[in-house]
Amino acid sequence: MGYPHPPHPKETVVLSKYFGDAEARTFDGWVKRGGYEALKKALGMTPDAIIEELKASGLRGRGGAGFPTGLKWSFMPKNDGKPHYLVCNADESEPGTFKDREIMRWTPHQLIEGCAIGAYAIGAETCYIYIRGEFTEPWKVMTAAVAEAYAKGALGGNVFGSGKRIDIVLHRGAGAYICGEETAMMNSIEGKRGNPRIKPPFPAQAGLFGMPTTINNVETLSSTSHILTRGAAWYKGLCLSNPKSTGTKLFSVCGHVMRPGNYELTMGFPMKDLIHDLAGGMRPGRRLKAVIPGGSSVPIMTAAEAEAALCDYEGIVEKGSMLGSAGFIVMDDSTDMVYEIWRLAKFYAHESCAQCTQCREGTAWTTKILERILRGQGKKEDLDLLLDLSDQMTGRTICVLSDSCAAPIVSGIKKFPEEFEAYLSRAKAPALAAV
Amino acid sequence: MSDLVNVTIDGVQISVPKGTPIIEAAKQAGVLVPHYCYHPSLPSPAVCRMCLVEVEKAPKLVPACVTTVADGNVIHVNNDKSKRARESVLEFLLINHPLDCPICDQAGECELQDYTFQEGRAGTRYGDYAKRYNPVEDFGPDVLYVANRCILCTRCVRFMDNVAGDAVLNVSERGDRAFIGIDPDHKLDHPWAGNVVDLCPVGSLISKDFLHKARAWDLDKTASVCTGCTQGCNTMIDTRDDVVVRLRPRPNLDVNRHFICDEGRSDYRWMNRGDRIEAPLVREGGKLTPTDWTQALDRLGAAVKAARRVVILASGRASTESLGFVRRMVDGASVTAAIKVPLGAEAPLAGVPNLALRKERVPNLAGASLAGYGTDWSAALAAAKGADLVVVLDADLDDADVAALSGAAAVAVIGTVDDDRLAGSALILPATNMAEENGTYVNRDHRVQRYFQAKPAPGMARPAWWIAAEATHAARGLAAPATAADAFAALGAMIPALAGLTYSDLGHTGRVVTPNAAGAAR
Numbered sequence: 001m002g003y004p005h006p007p008h009p010k011e012t013v014v015l016s017k018y019f020g021d022a023e024a025r026t027f028d029g030w031v032k033r034g035g036y037e038a039l040k041k042a043l044g045m046t047p048d049a050i051i052e053e054l055k056a057s058g059l060r061g062r063g064g065a066g067f068p069t070g071l072k073w074s075f076m077p078k079n080d081g082k083p084h085y086l087v088c089n090a091d092e093s094e095p096g097t098f099k100d101r102e103i104m105r106w107t108p109h110q111l112i113e114g115c116a117i118g119a120y121a122i123g124a125e126t127c128y129i130y131i132r133g134e135f136t137e138p139w140k141v142m143t144a145a146v147a148e149a150y151a152k153g154a155l156g157g158n159v160f161g162s163g164k165r166i167d168i169v170l171h172r173g174a175g176a177y178i179c180g181e182e183t184a185m186m187n188s189i190e191g192k193r194g195n196p197r198i199k200p201p202f203p204a205q206a207g208l209f210g211m212p213t214t215i216n217n218v219e220t221l222s223s224t225s226h227i228l229t230r231g232a233a234w235y236k237g238l239c240l241s242n243p244k245s246t247g248t249k250l251f252s253v254c255g256h257v258m259r260p261g262n263y264e265l266t267m268g269f270p271m272k273d274l275i276h277d278l279a280g281g282m283r284p285g286r287r288l289k290a291v292i293p294g295g296s297s298v299p300i301m302t303a304a305e306a307e308a309a310l311c312d313y314e315g316i317v318e319k320g321s322m323l324g325s326a327g328f329i330v331m332d333d334s335t336d337m338v339y340e341i342w343r344l345a346k347f348y349a350h351e352s353c354a355q356c357t358q359c360r361e362g363t364a365w366t367t368k369i370l371e372r373i374l375r376g377q378g379k380k381e382d383l384d385l386l387l388d389l390s391d392q393m394t395g396r397t398i399c400v401l402s403d404s405c406a407a408p409i410v411s412g413i414k415k416f417p418e419e420f421e422a423y424l425s426r427a428k429a430p431a432l433a434a435v
Numbered sequence: 436m437s438d439l440v441n442v443t444i445d446g447v448q449i450s451v452p453k454g455t456p457i458i459e460a461a462k463q464a465g466v467l468v469p470h471y472c473y474h475p476s477l478p479s480p481a482v483c484r485m486c487l488v489e490v491e492k493a494p495k496l497v498p499a500c501v502t503t504v505a506d507g508n509v510i511h512v513n514n515d516k517s518k519r520a521r522e523s524v525l526e527f528l529l530i531n532h533p534l535d536c537p538i539c540d541q542a543g544e545c546e547l548q549d550y551t552f553q554e555g556r557a558g559t560r561y562g563d564y565a566k567r568y569n570p571v572e573d574f575g576p577d578v579l580y581v582a583n584r585c586i587l588c589t590r591c592v593r594f595m596d597n598v599a600g601d602a603v604l605n606v607s608e609r610g611d612r613a614f615i616g617i618d619p620d621h622k623l624d625h626p627w628a629g630n631v632v633d634l635c636p637v638g639s640l641i642s643k644d645f646l647h648k649a650r651a652w653d654l655d656k657t658a659s660v661c662t663g664c665t666q667g668c669n670t671m672i673d674t675r676d677d678v679v680v681r682l683r684p685r686p687n688l689d690v691n692r693h694f695i696c697d698e699g700r701s702d703y704r705w706m707n708r709g710d711r712i713e714a715p716l717v718r719e720g721g722k723l724t725p726t727d728w729t730q731a732l733d734r735l736g737a738a739v740k741a742a743r744r745v746v747i748l749a750s751g752r753a754s755t756e757s758l759g760f761v762r763r764m765v766d767g768a769s770v771t772a773a774i775k776v777p778l779g780a781e782a783p784l785a786g787v788p789n790l791a792l793r794k795e796r797v798p799n800l801a802g803a804s805l806a807g808y809g810t811d812w813s814a815a816l817a818a819a820k821g822a823d824l825v826v827v828l829d830a831d832l833d834d835a836d837v838a839a840l841s842g843a844a845a846v847a848v849i850g851t852v853d854d855d856r857l858a859g860s861a862l863i864l865p866a867t868n869m870a871e872e873n874g875t876y877v878n879r880d881h882r883v884q885r886y887f888q889a890k891p892a893p894g895m896a897r898p899a900w901w902i903a904a905e906a907t908h909a910a911r912g913l914a915a916p917a918t919a920a921d922a923f924a925a926l927g928a929m930i931p932a933l934a935g936l937t938y939s940d941l942g943h944t945g946r947v948v949t950p951n952a953a954g955a956a957r
Contacts, residue, residue, distance in 0.1 A: 193605070198501050349611065350609070352611070353610075356484050357527045357586070358524065360610060360613060361611055362527055365561065365564075368564050385560055396484055396523075398481065
């Protein structure tokens with residue numbers, strides 16, 4: 001972690017090694033810590049060699065989908081005569097996730113280096129870093145770091161004397177959750193309303209400004225420099241469980257734990273240890289009730305499922321949820337699950353871009369039903385209705401915002417039915433005032 | 436045929452070109468995929484999710500509007516899974532819909548209403564929640580936005596953005612608060628903006644001109660052609676109780692796609708004029724006297740026969756049939772024939788090639804030219820002085836034009852509107868206007884297009900071609916056609932470009948002919 005607490009002995013500190021170290025924010029400080037060696041090395045390699053190295057490392061997208069990064073880069077057309085773009089997704093707006101924020105805040109050059117490597121590998125001269133609007137401090141840090149990188153020749157028309165041009169454009173979002181969806185992000189950068197686009201065409205064919213584009217998460221790009229300096233074999237070796245999940249990953253833990261924060265762990269680390277040991281466990285006298293492991297957009301895990309799960313892409317799927325962005329929302333037994341699910345649904349209803357019918361109307365409708373249940377005015381058929389609406393909101397729309405709203409609702413009703421029953425039978429006092 | 440793919444849609448096997456969207460392939464298989472946001476003349480955003488269909492082996496339902504067919508696809512539009520998805524979309528669309536169909540202009544021609552009746556749920560599960568409410572907004576000269584009825588298909592936004600090239604509309608707000616917004620500094624006043632009313636699948640964008648005028652099911656619809664300019668946009672004349680209440684575009688991908696301009700759209704009131712000539716008038720003892728057609732036609736035939744120098748002052752709105760037969764009526768004399776061509780500003784529709792409101796504001800300039808009419812109006816007026824006979828074919832005359840008539844020995848009027856200034860004429864014969872007859876216009880690209888009778892003619896009015904042909908029969912014994920179809924078929928003898936063509940050759944979208952051609956079209 002590094003900040004605000006020193007790293008836990010069980011952490012594998014790679015990305016977060018210099019969190020809290022103010023000197024690492026500067027170009028010279030970063031170079032002193034071995035920075036920009038990877039970029040220099042990359043510039044001496046062919047793009048194909050870099051992509052092969054990444055494929056061999058097993059690095060997968062850290063934004064949520066877990067798509068193999070090397071494979072994604074290899075989809076970019078070669079020698080097509082068109083400008084290519086790299087977009088770095090720094091619109092970290094998934095509830096419960098705050099890892100990219102810390103990367104940008106403490107190690108901006110780590111990200112800039114990763115972006116430059118990525119841009120070179122996919123044949124792009126321009127990289128857009130789309131930074132979430134609410135991230136004021138990371139924005140300032142990144143702005144200063146990019147200016148310094150230009151001044152020191154790490155960016156610009158002749159990167160480290162290689163003759164290669166790599167520009168980084170910082171683009172600040174305006175606070176819409178949906179702009180974290182990659183195609184919505186491209187629209188937003190183009191100055192359009194941030195609505196997700198239909199795929200196909202996929203970004204590698206026609207992305208930003210209609211040109212071949214790759215979009216990667218902050219953490220993914222930041223990992224590339226370490227892979228290039230220390231080798232794919234080293235990275236692949238960082239694996240405690242399934243060989244398809246390699247490397248280290250920042251896990252944001254928030255909610256009812258004694259020591260919330262980012263923990264950098266080797267893939268496959270037991271979730272039980274993460275919650276009860278590293279994150280300090282529950283408050284005294286409290287028991288773990290539920291965990292939403294991947295930001296808010298994945299199914300809820302019960303305490304039993306969470307404690308049995310291993311923290312990697314496959315391990316969490318095995319226990320009925322998804323790794324997502326690895327933002328762990330931990331809830332103890334004081335939590336009212338119905339209330340929490342309502343709060344999440346309300347978030348999605350607020351953030352729906354309004355394109356697809358199911359999402360626009362469905363997120364708002366499910367929120368209203370949950371609100372009514374919380375007011376003690378629920379009807380017994382409401383649960384079936386919620387499940388039916390969630391079914392129609394899943395797999396029907398352009399992007400997965402609607403699915404993301406449905407996931408906690410469906411899993412919540414299935415895993416915590418008694419809490420809904422308590423409201424429906426009026427056994428529990430209303431949590432919201434009746435209107 | 437490698438550019439064709441074979442697909443099965445609801446059990447119907449068809450071959451369609453590669454790259455065809457499923458929704459268009461389904462049309463060819465005779466299956467309509469219900470849809471809202473899709474429109475063949477607009478880019479598809481795939482947002483309404485109404486056209487989701489099952490394609491076997493695909494992991495989930497796919498939007499038929501943006502998914503192209505692949506060889507061997509087996510597509511189910513009307514199986515339980517696809518229908519269930521549509522039922523659900525309809526339910527979602529209706530939870531915030533006011534269901535004010537009884538006072539909505541769109542009722543009866545509303546796609547939300549139609550599909551809900553076809554396959555929606557009978558009742559609501561929305562319960563007693565309040566519906567979204569937004570006030571009605573005045574978008575522009577002829578468009579009101581009733582936000583509560585809006586299903587956010589964004590056809591209007593895309594039309595203004597991608598077709599008109601005047602992006603004044605957008606989707607404002609997010610989630611279920613979203614509505615169609617307009618640039619606060621602009622109005623929806625593009626010359627083609629009225630098309631958003633037709634594009635709107637529900638009653639959200641409505642025409643002020645048509646507001647509460649008629650219920651859709653009371654309208655009779657007649658295929659027609661716009662009389663506004665030489666473009667020849669295909670239209671539909673909607674009449675209620677024999678009164679024209681609305682013009683709408685009729686699709687013709689080669690002429691106007693799915694659009695007409697606002698000027699053409701609003702140009703129908705003259706069709707309903709009540710100050711009409713209703714009986715043939717002939718001069719008896721210095722006074723115009725009503726008579727029957729037999730006597731009137733004999734008089735016209737005699738006047739034509741006696742005349743050596745004849746001038747025809749015609750309207751560019753006259754059908755090709757009328758122009759042709761009136762011209763033939765005076766064969767043998769020395770003839771000066773012209774139509775009056777009012778001019779205006781050109782207003783193109785940016786997104787559609789070769790589509791504009793044209794400068795020349797008459798529909799049949801090319802037809803008149805084929806029939807031997809010039810456009811030199813002042814020369815024709817000059818020729819009227821000292822002419823033996825001036826035939827006025829429904830021309831819109833100003834006072835100077837009327838004054839020029841006084842130099843002619845005799846004036847015969849074949850007209851629609853009663854005009855006191857022409858009381859000195861030898862004959863005034865009642866003709867039908869274009870909404871009251873079958874006929875053809877030839878547009879600027881020499882596309883010959885039919886229009887159909889939309890309402891009955893007043894009194895004894897007859898088509899001008901009939902009047903001219905019967906008078907010619909009276910004067911010279913030439914056979915007169917009995918129907919517009921016969922008249923058109925006979926035009927080939929006068930206009931070589933039309934030789935061999937019949938109404939059935941023209942169909943509903945017309946046919947391009949080659950001017951000066953000796954033989955048949957094409």
